[in-house]
Amino acid sequence: MTARIKICGLRDAATARQAARLGADAIGLVFYGPSPRNVDIATAAAVCAALPPFVSSVGLFVNAEPAFVREVLASVPLDLLQFHGDEAPAYCRAFSRPYLKAVRVKPDVNLLEYAARYADARGLLVDAFVDGVPGGTGEAFDWRLLPPDLPLPLVLSGGLDPDNVRNAVNRVSPWAVDVSSGVESAKGVKDLERIAAFIDAVRAA
Numbered sequence: 001m002t003a004r005i006k007i008c009g010l011r012d013a014a015t016a017r018q019a020a021r022l023g024a025d026a027i028g029l030v031f032y033g034p035s036p037r038n039v040d041i042a043t044a045a046a047v048c049a050a051l052p053p054f055v056s057s058v059g060l061f062v063n064a065e066p067a068f069v070r071e072v073l074a075s076v077p078l079d080l081l082q083f084h085g086d087e088a089p090a091y092c093r094a095f096s097r098p099y100l101k102a103v104r105v106k107p108d109v110n111l112l113e114y115a116a117r118y119a120d121a122r123g124l125l126v127d128a129f130v131d132g133v134p135g136g137t138g139e140a141f142d143w144r145l146l147p148p149d150l151p152l153p154l155v156l157s158g159g160l161d162p163d164n165v166r167n168a169v170n171r172v173s174p175w176a177v178d179v180s181s182g183v184e185s186a187k188g189v190k191d192l193e194r195i196a197a198f199i200d201a202v203r204a205a
């Protein structure tokens with residue numbers, strides 16, 4: 001099975017359209033002020049409007065005020081929410097939208113427990129644990145910490161790039177992969193050649 005591909009941290013309509021043309025299945029919009037990939041609501045709406053059919057838009061939040069998530073949802077047609085902080089299951093469900101729960105993996109993590117707690121999530125997204133930073137760090141983690149029998153679709157992220165993603169897909173067999181830093185030329189600046197190389201590498205796995 002070919003892994004689906006999400007390119008996260010898009011900040012303009014032209015790059016989002018190019019990513020879709022190159023074969024991305026989903027693009028991510030970061031609504032988290034401290035991130036170099038943060039977008040405002042108007043920009044996010046313009047990015048979504050530029051997407052061709054059958055390419056999903058994912059909104060990423062980190063411990064956001066519910067009112068802010070609702071404000072975004074009122075103007076931006078997001079297909080999926082990605083909760084990348086310490087959001088409780090009740091919080092994630094409160095928006096009545098499909099969601100992914102991100103888990104930052106460290107050696108003592110119990111992903112089966114997470115899968116049970118967030119059983120109504122569309123998937124678990126696994127990222128590297130880096131102290132003090134919620135994500136988007138470009139750091140990978142030890143994929144051997146992932147259980148083989150996770151009952152939810154697994155979205156693999158954390159330090160993926162055009163050079164390691166083929167091996168990652170072959171080793172982990174995730175439902176999808178998600179990348180941000182690994183397809184950038186500088187923090188927050190997407191590089192179309194790296195996006196193309198990343199997508200080619202996933203397809204070649």
Ligand SMILES: O=C(O)c1ccccc1N[C@@H]1O[C@H](COP(=O)(O)O)[C@@H](O)[C@H]1O
Pocket residue numbers: 008009028030032035036037060062084125127134135136137138139157158159160178179180181182
């Ligand atoms: O992209 C960000 O800036 C970001 C900020 C806060 C939380 C998550 C963020 N990105 C997500 O982190 C993972 C891994 O990213 P990377 O490829 O290692 O840079 C991915 O799911 C991004 O969507």
